[in-house]
Amino acid sequence: MKKMILxxxxxxxxxxxxxxxxxxxxxDYDPKTGSAPFRTIFExxxxxxxPVFTHYSVACMHxxxxxCINACPVGCLRKDxxxxxxxxDNTNCIGCHSCAMACPFGAPSFNSAGKMExxxxxxxxxQYGLTPACVRVCPTGALRxxxxxxxxxxxxxxxxxxxxxxxxxxxx
Amino acid sequence: MATYAIIGFGGAGFHALSAIRDADQTGTIHVYSEHAxxxxxxxxxxxxxSNRLCYEGMFPFGDLDTIRTAYRAEIFSNSRIxxxxxxxxxxxxxxxxxxSYDKILLATxxxxxxxPIPIECPEATxxxxxxxxxxxxxxxxxxxxxxxxxxxGASMAGIKVAEVxxxxxxxxxxxxxxxxxxxxxxxxxxxxxxxxxxAADGVELRFRSGLSAVRAGSExxxxxxxxxxxxxxxxxxxxxxxTRAATELAVNAGIxxxxxxxxxxxxxxxxxxxxxxxxxxxxxxxQSGQTMIIGLWANAAYQGHTAGANMAGSSSAFRxxxxxxxxxxxxxxxxxxxxxxxxGETVTFENKEKGLYVQAVLQDHRLAxxxxxxxYRISGILKNHILAVIEHGGHTISEMQRGxxxxxxxxxxxxRLLEGGTYGN
Numbered sequence: 001m002k003k004m005i006l007x008x009x010x011x012x013x014x015x016x017x018x019x020x021x022x023x024x025x026x027x028d029y030d031p032k033t034g035s036a037p038f039r040t041i042f043e044x045x046x047x048x049x050x051p052v053f054t055h056y057s058v059a060c061m062h063x064x065x066x067x068c069i070n071a072c073p074v075g076c077l078r079k080d081x082x083x084x085x086x087x088x089d090n091t092n093c094i095g096c097h098s099c100a101m102a103c104p105f106g107a108p109s110f111n112s113a114g115k116m117e118x119x120x121x122x123x124x125x126x127q128y129g130l131t132p133a134c135v136r137v138c139p140t141g142a143l144r145x146x147x148x149x150x151x152x153x154x155x156x157x158x159x160x161x162x163x164x165x166x167x168x169x170x171x172x
Numbered sequence: 173m174a175t176y177a178i179i180g181f182g183g184a185g186f187h188a189l190s191a192i193r194d195a196d197q198t199g200t201i202h203v204y205s206e207h208a209x210x211x212x213x214x215x216x217x218x219x220x221x222s223n224r225l226c227y228e229g230m231f232p233f234g235d236l237d238t239i240r241t242a243y244r245a246e247i248f249s250n251s252r253i254x255x256x257x258x259x260x261x262x263x264x265x266x267x268x269x270x271x272s273y274d275k276i277l278l279a280t281x282x283x284x285x286x287x288p289i290p291i292e293c294p295e296a297t298x299x300x301x302x303x304x305x306x307x308x309x310x311x312x313x314x315x316x317x318x319x320x321x322x323x324x325g326a327s328m329a330g331i332k333v334a335e336v337x338x339x340x341x342x343x344x345x346x347x348x349x350x351x352x353x354x355x356x357x358x359x360x361x362x363x364x365x366x367x368x369x370x371a372a373d374g375v376e377l378r379f380r381s382g383l384s385a386v387r388a389g390s391e392x393x394x395x396x397x398x399x400x401x402x403x404x405x406x407x408x409x410x411x412x413x414x415t416r417a418a419t420e421l422a423v424n425a426g427i428x429x430x431x432x433x434x435x436x437x438x439x440x441x442x443x444x445x446x447x448x449x450x451x452x453x454x455x456x457x458x459q460s461g462q463t464m465i466i467g468l469w470a471n472a473a474y475q476g477h478t479a480g481a482n483m484a485g486s487s488s489a490f491r492x493x494x495x496x497x498x499x500x501x502x503x504x505x506x507x508x509x510x511x512x513x514x515x516g517e518t519v520t521f522e523n524k525e526k527g528l529y530v531q532a533v534l535q536d537h538r539l540a541x542x543x544x545x546x547x548y549r550i551s552g553i554l555k556n557h558i559l560a561v562i563e564h565g566g567h568t569i570s571e572m573q574r575g576x577x578x579x580x581x582x583x584x585x586x587x588r589l590l591e592g593g594t595y596g597n
Contacts, residue, residue: 010572036549042575056575070473073213074225075232092229094219097505097548101498102470104556106549106576160572167570170563171556172474172493 001082003148006062006121006132009158012142015043015055019134019143023059026122026133034112038119039134057134057143059119060107061164062086067171071102076116084148085121104171105164121145174199176483177263177271179253179421180279181205183213183469184450184476186233188277191480191488193243199484201245202271204263208249209303210236213469217306218332221313222339230303258425258443275445275483278422278433279476282415282451282467290385296393297386297409300333309336309410318342318407322396324383325412326353331501333410334375338502345404346370347378347396357497357508361520362531362543366506373502378402383413417452417465430454432465437489439479447483449475456492459511459540459562466493494562496555498548507551509558510541519589526581530554537592538565550580557590566592 020039029035039059046052066086069077074092077099079085095114100106108118122132126145130136135143146154156162176192178185181203192201210231219225233239240247255264262272284299291297298312299305312318319342323334326348334344348355352363353370367377382399389395392405417432428434428442432454439447439455450472454463474490481488498507516535522528529545539561542554553573560567568591569577577587 040576040579042579044571044575054571056572058572058576067470070470073216073232073469074229092225094216094225095500096215097498097500097551098469100548101496101507101551101555103552105573106553106580108549110548163570163572167556167573170559171552172470172559 001126004083004085004121004126005146005148005151005161006085006119006135007144007146007151008057008160009142009144010054010056010160011158012140013055013057014140015041015057016139017041018137018139019057022133022137023119026125027117029111029117035117036109038107038109038117040106058105059134060086060103060121061105061161061168062121063164063168063171067102067104067168068099068108071098073098080121080123083121083123083126085123087120087123088116088118090115090117102171104167174274174484175272176201177273177276178203178279179256179263179277180281180418180450180452181247182211182279182281182450182472184281184472184479185277185279186211186239187473187476188279188447188449188480188483189239189243189245191477191486192484193245195481195484195486201243202273203245203247204251204253204265205247205249206252207302207304208236210234210239212303214301215328215332215469217300217303218309218329218336220303221300221306221309222336223310253421256421256425256446258427258446261445275447277476277479277483278441278446278448278452279450279472279479280418280421280452282417282465284411285414285416286411287383287413289383290387292388293386293394296407297411298333299411300329301415309333312408313340316407320345320392320404320406321408321410322347322394322404322406323410323412324348324396325410325414326350326355326377326379327412327414328354328357328497328499330410330412331499333412335501337408337410338373338375342408343374343376345376345378345406347381347383347398349380349382351379353377353379354497354499354506354508357495357512357543358506359512359518359531359533359541359543361518362506362529362545365529365545366504369504370502375502415451415467419452422448422452430463432463434463435475437478437491438482439475439490440482447479449479455490457494457511458492458559459494459514464495466495468493468496494559498551500548505544505546505548505551507544507548508542509555510539510562512541512543514540516540519586521582521586523581523583528581530582530586532590534589534592539590539592542590547580550577550582553577554590561592
């Protein structure tokens with residue numbers, strides 16, 4: 001499988017939250033028991049008073065290199081060697097929140113057992129030829145999972161990735 | 173074919189090994205370690221001692237055999253290097269054997285500091301830095317009936333030891349010479365909030381209390397004497413006073429050492445061909461521009477990787493870091509960014525509904541430090557912001573980060589303050 005990029009185009013997003021619901025369903029998490037959703041959905045109003053809103057669905061940006069991996073003291077986080085998505089095995093997670101302090105996007109969540117969970121790009125779905133749950137239900141095409149080649153061919157237009165990379169570049 | 177030596181095998185040593193092998197497939201790599209365990213983070217010791225982490229879970233990179241095979245390294249466990257000749261890059265082992273190398277990394281880490289005071293009952297005293305320390309505490313918790321413990325050092329290590337003892341039903345006295353908890357990271361006002369919560373949880377706090385002796389006790393195993401004359405009985409005394417960089421080899425070799433071994437952006441020491449990384453060294457503190465020990469797991473990883481890459485002929489640099497800490501204890505999160513000695517305008521924000529408190533210090537409207545209580549999720553974004561402010565001056569938090577901060581309970585007005593503005597702008 002090729003290196004994959006989970007991309008987002010804010011100009012197509014209407015903050016409907018369908019992606020968050022699909023993600024909750026896919027990952028069996030329940031906010032009532034203390035789990036925090038992997039996706040944060042919000043809209044921003046321009047400060048200059050223009051009646052323009054920007055809508056966002058923010059989760060793990062699958063940085064490369066990913067600062068959370070170096071931060072984890074027990075090695076829960078790693079890069080999937082096939083897709084380059086940032087995945088995890090939280091068996092040994094001690095709930096120290098060091099990954100959260102390393103993440104410039106606020107992606108890591110912690111479940112009711114105190115163990116880290118986050119978007120893993122649905123890498124197991126990808127292995128079975130499926131699209132990520134959030135991408136599958138996005139009604140406007142704001143979320144998409146593309147190969148690195150497909151991403152590069154689009155020259156970054158309508159993509160959050162250039163901004164995310166600029167933010168993550170200096171994170172340590 | 174190049175030969176490399178790595179002295180010390182913690183996080184920095186491991187990442188150096190990985191980087192050397194990435195860049196040089198054929199070189200010989202010798203790793204020397206004073207213990208027989210695979211690399212581990214010293215902050216995991218309390219988790220192991222309290223059975224919150226299994227033994228295998230201590231080793232994020234696998235056991236020594238796995239590492240030896242994966243990186244084709246010769247690992248010499250329980251091997252102490254007694255001397256380093258910086259001119260000839262020759263190491264002397266404890267048995268007198270001498271070995272020469274093309275490139276050497278000093279990744280000797282740091283050791284618990286034991287104060288030069290009378291300690292009459294070492295069997296009732298623990299430190300918390302190494303796996304042996306963790307094994308000792310684990311055994312004590314399993315075998316002894318502890319009623320009261322005194323933890324000396326209201327540090328990140330001290331609070332974790334206090335937590336373990338408290339969770340085991342032990343009455344804990346947490347004492348420090350400093351005026352408040354986390355004296356190297358917390359602002360006094362934030363510290364007060366933490367102290368109130370700890371006191372409510374039943375932890376007894378004693379600040380401005382210098383330790384003068386640990387005597388053999390009559391009532392309990394130990395009698396802890398403080399400089400103000402107070403004597404406290406204790407079944408166990410935990411010394412969590414701090415660490416000291418292990419710099420003896422470097423000092424004796426004539427390499428420049430302050431509190432730690434001084435390095436540049438390439439992790440080079442003052443001696444050609446000799447590098448240093450991890451808790452034994454001083455890299456750049458981006459906030460002050462001076463070299464300083466910033467003993468953090470991730471920092472050691474970046475330094476170790478950079479050192480390894482450069483040793484193997486690549487050109488790599490790691491610019492430095494800022495002081496930062498996160499500790500999760502007693503169901504609280506404390507996070508600190510920046511040097512807490514820097515003073516200026518203090519701004520605070522509280523969201524009682526979310527249990528969130530943030531204190532920041534601005535110097536000439538420029539963010540110089542942040543304390544966060546009660547929210548981990550905002551910490552990485554605010555770290556990203558303060559790094560940008562320190563390194564690049566003015567900085568505006570991006571919309572995609574801002575939305576998360578607002579969702580977690582911060583206010584737009586407070587974010588503008590952190591960006592160097594004022595309320596109402």
